[in-house]
Amino acid sequence: MSDEIIITIRGLRNSFGEQVIHEDLDLDVRRGEILGVVGGSGTGKSVLMRSIIGLQTPDEGEVEVLGENMIGREEDEAKNIRRRWGVLFQNGALFSTLTVAENVEVPIREYFPFIKEPLLDEIAGYKIAMSGLPANAGPKYPSELSGGMRKRAGLARALALDPELLFLDEPTAGLDPIGAAAFDELIEGLKERLELTVFLITHDLDTLWAICDRVAVLADRKVVAVGTIEELLALDHPWIQEYFNGPRGRAALAGLKGR
Numbered sequence: 414m415s416d417e418i419i420i421t422i423r424g425l426r427n428s429f430g431e432q433v434i435h436e437d438l439d440l441d442v443r444r445g446e447i448l449g450v451v452g453g454s455g456t457g458k459s460v461l462m463r464s465i466i467g468l469q470t471p472d473e474g475e476v477e478v479l480g481e482n483m484i485g486r487e488e489d490e491a492k493n494i495r496r497r498w499g500v501l502f503q504n505g506a507l508f509s510t511l512t513v514a515e516n517v518e519v520p521i522r523e524y525f526p527f528i529k530e531p532l533l534d535e536i537a538g539y540k541i542a543m544s545g546l547p548a549n550a551g552p553k554y555p556s557e558l559s560g561g562m563r564k565r566a567g568l569a570r571a572l573a574l575d576p577e578l579l580f581l582d583e584p585t586a587g588l589d590p591i592g593a594a595a596f597d598e599l600i601e602g603l604k605e606r607l608e609l610t611v612f613l614i615t616h617d618l619d620t621l622w623a624i625c626d627r628v629a630v631l632a633d634r635k636v637v638a639v640g641t642i643e644e645l646l647a648l649d650h651p652w653i654q655e656y657f658n659g660p661r662g663r664a665a666l667a668g669l670k671g672r
């Protein structure tokens with residue numbers, strides 16, 4: 414992890430009608446880190462991610478990603494910046510009428526229309542293999558895959574354009590513990606090999622302990638703390654204590670020590 418800040422958020426405010434989700438929220442993400450983002454249900458983790466990637470226009474505040482101001486961008490400019498990150502949405506968001514390989518090819522076709530088969534198939538095959546899927550997954554439709562394989566297919570698509578930054582929204586939700594641990598390892602390995610920075614929303618305490626360099630805690634409409642879990646444990650914020658020091662938090666730590 415370097416000291417370079419790759420995402421800067423200052424004074425972010427988001428609301429839906431009367432409901433204020435974020436107020437005066439600040440956050441920095443460092444290049445090369447896996448930043449876990451946690452918080453109770455409805456604290457606005459996904460809305461925060463959507464604000465960073467330009468899918469949600471904040472009421473107020475500054476969002477800078479890879480040195481570029483993300484707010485009020487013209488579509489053409491935003492498109493150029495978007496190419497530099499990959500996103501795995503909570504439900505995978507694969508096109509159900511396209512095969513896995515075709516799904517991976519979608520962003521490549523969008524940005525590089527001059528790349529034709531068979532090179533396109535080769536690139537898709539490479540991304541599919543990189544995501545830990547067998548080669549025969551390429552011609553399959555999402556409905557033919559297990560939940561874990563669908564996540565990997567979504568990951569392959571997120572990696573299609575060789576991103577610097579990866580956004581993952583609850584990637585291990587719905588996976589069994591063995592599948593979740595394997596996915597964690599995959600992310601950590603990819604981060605090392607591809608020198609990625611990862612913004613990872615999760616409820617999974619095992620994931621937090623196993624692969625996150627730092628964790629940001631959302632509560633009271635803002636990021637109330639950011640640090641290693643050890644640093645967070647030293648704080649006396651009630652939600653943080655309950656989350657990391659509660660029975661599940663302690664079990665996750667014990668499980669990690671037993672690995």
Ligand SMILES: Nc1ncnc2c1ncn2[C@@H]1O[C@H](COP(=O)(O)OP(=O)(O)OP(=O)(O)O)[C@@H](O)[C@H]1O
Nearest residue numbers: 429432434452453454455456457458459460461616
């Ligand atoms: N497009 C929208 N219109 C209206 N309200 C929305 C919209 N998107 C999100 N919200 C509201 O914003 C709040 C935060 O939602 P968000 O999905 O970011 O929470 P979260 O922290 O990711 O929750 P979870 O852990 O349950 O996934 C919720 O109350 C949600 O209902």
